[in-house]
Amino acid sequence: MLGDLRMRVMMSLTALAGLAPACLGQCDYTQTNMLAEAIVDARPLLDGASLRLEDPLISGTSLESYYGDYNPGTVVPIASASKLLSAIVVMSCVERDGLDLDAPVSAYLPEFLGTKGTMTVRQMFSHTSGLPSNSVFAFDPSITLAQAVTRIALFTPLEATPGTDFCYGQVGMHVAGRVCEVITGLDWDTLFEERVASPLGLTSTNYDGLYETDNPLIAGGAESSLGDYARVIRMLMNGGEYRGARILEPASIELMFTDMTDGLPIRCTPSPDLERNYGLGCWVRGRPDGSRRIDSPGAFGYTPWIELNEAGQPILGGVFMIEDAFSDLSAEINAVQDAALSARLACTPCPADFDFDGQLTLFDFLAFQSAWDAQAQAGDFDRDGVYDLFDFLAFSNAFDAGCP
Helix, strand or coil: CHHHHHHHHHHHHHHHCCCCCECCCCCCCHHHHHHHHHHHHCCCCCCEEEEEEECCCCCCEEEEEEEECCCCCCCEECHHHHHHHHHHHHHHHHHHHCCCCCCCHHHCCCCCCHHHHHCCHHHHCCCCCCCCCCCCCCCCCCCCHHHHHHHHHHHCCCCCCCCCCEECCCHHHHHHHHHHHHHHCCCHHHHHHHHHHHHHCCCCCECCCCCCCCCCCCCCCCEECHHHHHHHHHHHHCCCEECCEECCCHHHHHHHCCCCCCCCCEEECCCCCCCEEECCCCEEEECCCCCEEEECCCCCCCEEEEEECCCCCEEEEEEEECCCCCCCCHHHHHHHHHHHHHHHHCCCCCCCCCCCCCECCHHHHHHHHHHHHCCCHHHCCCCCCCCCHHHHHHHHHHHHHCCC
């Protein structure tokens, strides 16, 4: 049956090949690619970098480029890009285990007493808990997460009343990670594997990016590859689902992407751009037109991000992968992000233009069939996690619809 369907679709596309409308709206990310490559060219001591762009209208990847010695198998520590991954785990605990973001931490961890016991997970994951930015206990690889958090409870004083200021750092998220362990009965590494890594098919992402330990740095200890994190971005843009696997509900993602810090005084921040407010595990940069950029850049430059339009809908996602412990790359990476957004806003992608040549022809069907046969992401055209005849039907319908 599938073979007959293939033949019918191919015959149809062959007949239409000469009549298909030109796809004049295909996105041109040449400038984006050049800016990313220039970051590496200006730093000859770096091993390389890579860039991937994902568009919710296209099943496959819009751009995937490698510079220097980087390749699809390269894995690097991602520092604070870990925060977004950790927020996904926390929200899974809200959905599945009844974690109350606004309950006092003492309800889960009775060793937190007095004012410190009134902190909430919402505050801890938006850096408004009143805790200091860092603690030696969070970075101690010789102890467990439970031991680290107990020591934070006993020996790390608050620097502000919870909920009264913003201080970007590690400690609050570390405590929240322990709350997730207590409420689920699972250690953090197992929790991440079961809730995120396994259902997304992540093979290179874990919390041993700095060192192997039973005290994973919740806010900054992960490592990942370009392709792994791109799956996370695709899942978030797809409303919490990836190829048939439901990771989060859309409402949880919307909450993560909501500013939790507007109007609070800033006690400590890594960003000179004070208009960049914070959600749950990610920065939220709002624009006058109501659009937003959601990102979670790491200290070494690794930067995942999602562009939302004024209606809150994702229009583009990306991952820039690099490991540079000596440079402040924020301005240059921001230029890459801006160039990608400008290119996306200047066009309307054509989902059926598989070979990106600006036209719909028989070669697009052949490219689609090749992706389908290889069970590559782009071949799952209806994004249901299964490679079947419905992918061919969905592609045929997109081809018949032409380009915008």
